[in-house]
Amino acid sequence: MPLAVLRWSGRAPVALKVFLLTLVILDDLGATIVIALLYTAELKVVYLIYALVRLVLMFWLNMRRIHRIAPILMLGKILWVLVSKSGVHATPSDVATAFFIPMTNRWGKSPLHSLEHGLSPYVLFLIVPVFAFANAGMSPDALLQPVPMGVVAGLVVGKQLGVFGLTFLTVKLGFTRLPYGVNWVHVYGVSALAGIGFTMSLFIGGLSFSDASLMNDVRLGGLSPRPFQR
Incomplete structure (x- = not known):
């Protein structure tokens, strides 16, 4: 804003x-x-270890500079569930997922910018207003x-x-x-x-x-x- x-x-x-x-x-x-x-009320380390594996996979996909971000988003959703199950608030998992979306792919295009521009109308005109009014x-x-x-x-x-x-x-x-x-x-x-x-x-x-x-x-x-x- x-x-x-x-x-x-x-x-x-x-x-x-x-x-x-x-x-x-x-x-x-x-x-x-x-x-x-x-x-964080109660910490369950085993879920954090599982979450770390997903982070490593997302890092590997980022290093490969893939142009399809669906695998990273799917891993991010699993990461969100695992972090939530660990007792840590799940919000940091969303931030981590965003960090691992490639800025550029092997053809020089930007998957991150494409995702940002694709989500902007929904965030500005739906998600934020609903959050505020709710x-x-x-x-x-x-x-x-x-x-x-x-x-x-x-x-x-x-x-x-x-x-x-x-x-x-x-x-x-x-x-x-x-x-x-x-x-x-x-x-x-x-x-x-x-x-x-x-x-x-x-x-x-x-x-x-x-x-x-x-x-x-x-x-x-x-x-x-x-x-x-x-």
């Missing part, structure tokens, strides 16, 4: 769009790692309660402090530099846009709270209007 808003603006430098895309990927990847590490059991009267206020604070204040602050430190300490055509106003705008996303907030909230009323508060905080980011 943040990337879509930036693209619609039509004025942002290309380097800024690349920066935001990288940020979105790493942000979701970090949330996925947190889910895998902190929401988790939108909101009570507006609860907006000022601690849980929704905490979610909003994390998305509004936390994202801006985290993204802008970390970027500022890495640049000033000499670890990197701003891309050509990008200034600090651009970076701050991206840090504000980063808090528009809500999927991982709802996902982690659903894992954190078993009480239905608290989960409604999480949904309210994640889907509430955030005027500073509109």
Whole structure:
């Protein structure tokens, strides 16, 4: 969603769009790692070993630069079941499957790009809206309660402090530099846009709270209007 808003603006430098895309990927990847590490109740190692075999097979298929991705997707589905059976949340298995889809095949075409463009309409116009509305059991009267206020604070204040602050430190300490055509106003705008996303907030909230009323508060905080980011 943040990337879509930036693209619609039509004025942002290309380097800024690349920066935001990288940020979105790493942000979701970090949330996925947190889910895998902190929401595992009981670990069954044998299923993880079976899952590792599937990962090796997907790696082998990737190295062969195949042009048909159905075998990798089938292995990814089996991987999802095995990881789920192991007690680890299955979300990381989907990320791993995506990593093993070849960027280019032996004829120079990109199976990953073909899959991305093929799925985009379904993701944008079906999957994400259904996910949002399915988790939108909101009570507006609860907006000022601690849980929704905490979610909003994390998305509004936390994202801006985290993204802008970390970027500022890495640049000033000499670890990197701003891309050509990008200034600090651009970076701050991206840090504000980063808090528009809500999927991982709802996902982690659903894992954190078993009480239905608290989960409604999480949904309210994640889907509430955030005027500073509109």
